[in-house]
Amino acid sequence: MRLIYFDCFAGVSGDMILGALVDAGLDPGVLRRELAKLDLPGYELRVTRAVKNGIQGTRVRVKVNHHDGPHTRSSQRHHHGRHLKEISHLIRTSRLSTWVKDHSLLVFRRLAEAEARIHGISPGKVHFHEVGAVDSIVDIVGTCIGIEALGIDAVYASAVPLGQGFVNCQHGTLPVPAPATLELLRGKPVRQTEITSELVTPTGAAVLVSLSESFGPMPPVTIEAIGYGAGTRDLEIPNMLRVVVGQALQGPEEGEAPGPGASDTVTILETNIDDMNPELFPALISQLLEAGAVDAFTTPVLMKKGRHGVKVTVVSPVSAREKVVEALFSASTTFGVRMWEAQRRKLSRHRFQVTTRWGPVWVKVGYFRGKPVTAAPEYEDCQRLARENNIPVRRIYEEALRLAARWR
Numbered sequence: 199m200r201l202i203y204f205d206c207f208a209g210v211s212g213d214m215i216l217g218a219l220v221d222a223g224l225d226p227g228v229l230r231r232e233l234a235k236l237d238l239p240g241y242e243l244r245v246t247r248a249v250k251n252g253i254q255g256t257r258v259r260v261k262v263n264h265h266d267g268p269h270t271r272s273s274q275r276h277h278h279g280r281h282l283k284e285i286s287h288l289i290r291t292s293r294l295s296t297w298v299k300d301h302s303l304l305v306f307r308r309l310a311e312a313e314a315r316i317h318g319i320s321p322g323k324v325h326f327h328e329v330g331a332v333d334s335i336v337d338i339v340g341t342c343i344g345i346e347a348l349g350i351d352a353v354y355a356s357a358v359p360l361g362q363g364f365v366n367c368q369h370g371t372l373p374v375p376a377p378a379t380l381e382l383l384r385g386k387p388v389r390q391t392e393i394t395s396e397l398v399t400p401t402g403a404a405v406l407v408s409l410s411e412s413f414g415p416m417p418p419v420t421i422e423a424i425g426y427g428a429g430t431r432d433l434e435i436p437n438m439l440r441v442v443v444g445q446a447l448q449g450p451e452e453g454e455a456p457g458p459g460a461s462d463t464v465t466i467l468e469t470n471i472d473d474m475n476p477e478l479f480p481a482l483i484s485q486l487l488e489a490g491a492v493d494a495f496t497t498p499v500l501m502k503k504g505r506h507g508v509k510v511t512v513v514s515p516v517s518a519r520e521k522v523v524e525a526l527f528s529a530s531t532t533f534g535v536r537m538w539e540a541q542r543r544k545l546s547r548h549r550f551q552v553t554t555r556w557g558p559v560w561v562k563v564g565y566f567r568g569k570p571v572t573a574a575p576e577y578e579d580c581q582r583l584a585r586e587n588n589i590p591v592r593r594i595y596e597e598a599l600r601l602a603a604r605w606r
Contacts, residue, residue, distance in 0.1 A: 199548060202348070204418045205440040206405060211395025211605025213258055214427040215405055219344035220245060221256035222425025222441050230467040231475060232343040233336060235293040240331050241517050243340075248428035251436040255426030258340075260333035280331075282310045282322055289339065297553045298342040304558065305338050305408040312381040332399050337488040341405050348443060352550045354417055357387035363395040379403045386413050393433060411549045411560075418447035423520040446548065464492070465519045470499060470531040472507035479508065482529045489525040513542075545571065552601035556583045559598040561589025573602050 204210065220226055225246045233243065241262045248257040264575075280288075289302050300403075310321035317324070345353065366508045374396045382403040391397065406413075422444040429437035479496055486494040493513040501507040510530065514522040516539070526535055545564030552561055552575075560576040575598035577591075584591040 199353045199446040199550065200349050200422075201352040201354060201417065201419060201444065201446045202345070202350045202417065203442040203515055204410070205416070205442065205444060206356050206358050206398075206406075207440065208429070208433065208435050208437050209359055209361065210402035210406060210427060210439050211399040212334055212341070212401035212405065212431050213260070214260040215341050215402065216337055216344065216429025217248075217256040218425040218439045218441040219341065219348065220258060220425070221427060221429070222423045222443050224347055228347050229340055229343060232294065232347070233340055236335070237288060237292065237340060238332060238335060240268060241336065243336065245391070250426075250428055250432070250438050253426055253436050255428045255438050257428040257430075260336050262332050269482055282324060285335065288335070288601055294343070295346060296337070296353070296439045297346055297558075298339065300553055301342045301345075301409060301551075302339045303341075303574070305404045308382060308408045309378070309404045312378045312400070312404070315381055316377045334392060337401055338357045338405060341409075350443070352411050352446065352548060353409045355406045355413050356416070357389055357413060358406070359389050359391045359393075359397055361391060361393045361395045363394040363396075376400060382407050391437070395421075395431060395433060416442060419444040419446065452485060462542050462544070463516060464542050465514045465516050465522075467512040467514060467519070467526065468509060468536045469526060469534065470501055470507050470509050470529070471530055471532055472501050472505045474508070474531045476508075478530075479510075482510070482526075485525045485529045486512050488520055489521040491522050491525075492513060500533045519596065536583070550602075552582070552598050554594055554597045554601065556587045556589070556594055559583065559594065561598055561602040563602070573599065575602070 203299075204215075216229075220229065224379075225595045226243070230243055233377070241260050244261055245261045246257050248255055249536065254401075258337070263354075285306050286303055287323075290551070294302075306394070307321070310324045314321040314322040360375045360380075364371050365374050365376060366372075376396065376490050378400040379398050382400065388405060419442065421442055423442075425441045425443070427439040427441070431437055483496075491512045491514045495509065495511055497509045499507050499509045502531055510526070510532075512522055519537070523535055526532060545566055547562055547564055549562050551558045551559055553559075557579075559579040560577065562574050563570050564572045577594050577595075580591050580594040580598065583594050587594075
């Protein structure tokens with residue numbers, strides 16, 4: 199399995215991603231040829247070498263031409279924009295591959311949802327001042343073209359550094375990180391820096407959260423290529439995005455002991471409840487998972503005095519145990535919780551996306567001693583596509599499993 203790792207030591211933006219992909223081996227001619235399949239005239243893609251703090255890399259810029267002359271990225275994006283429906287039509291009616299179409303639209307949907315939450319409107323009414331302009335459409339679609347052209351099967355990213363200060367945009371002066379950027383990074387690992395600059399743009403954040411399987415340290419990989427994408431500004435650190443491309447190390451060979459991460463220690467929590475409204479149990483399970491539990495479930499039991507009750511069982515990381523206990527006491531009627539530690543063995547796991555005829559579906563594959571032993575499409579993806587296309591979930595699930603068979 200070929201993976202790419204985004205090392206965001208100085209942040210991330212759409213043009214930095216394109217630059218890093220080209221620097222890692224994406225042919226600019228292929229990028230231009232595929233982008234030409236969009237009905238998007240009036241721009242020029244410029245690829246140049248750049249040096250930041252002594253590190254060489256690639257800079258990709260989009261020059262947009264109008265009747266009154268060329269406009270820079272910053273001036274263009276304040277005057278032109280599109281709604282999600284227009285962008286969707288532009289991409290759907292293009293001659294791009296199905297994979298590129300689906301994942302480009304996924305990025306834009308994430309952006310629309312984030313902007314809608316910030317402004318209190320529906321996603322369809324979001325006007326993409328920043329990301330609907332020609333340059334950002336090129337950034338997003340070009341990134342998906344690059345991921346496909348490089349033969350990438352899985353995307354990973356580091357924790358994201360955030361700058362501070364303020365930035366001027368269509369809505370006026372906004373704090374850094376911009377509200378949409380921060381909304382997109384909800385639930386992802388970030389770290390604050392003392393750099394007074396916008397290190398992460400909404401476009402860059404949307405690409406990472408839409409395409410990345412996970413955020414954190416680089417997974418085990420045999421490195422094949424390294425690329426540096428240069429940003430526009432000069433900072434006290436190299437203003438670059440680094441990508442690492444290579445073959446994933448899928449796990450120990452046959453006969454070897456399980457590698458790191460194949461086992462861990464968890465806390466098991468249990469309590470019996472016989473006086474709680476059954477309608478409240480789904481909310482209890484949700485609250486336990488939000489508190490950090492990795493699993494929570496109920497079992498019908500016959501309790502003392504012949505009462506029918508429910509046993510609640512929770513599997514929690516040791517580090518989240520106290521929060522889970524608090525959730526149990528606050529969201530249920532129990533007066534006590536039993537706890538003990540247990541050892542857990544786990545399969546090594548990899549996730550990747552397959553593109554069904556109805557859209558992309560994440561698939562999880564489990565490995566034991568380096569060999570794939572099971573695969574499962576993500577039910578939420580299948581359910582969403584089934585609802586959007588008015589077809590049974592089973593059809594999408596079965597096609598995703600069939601497409602995933604070549605990875606096993």
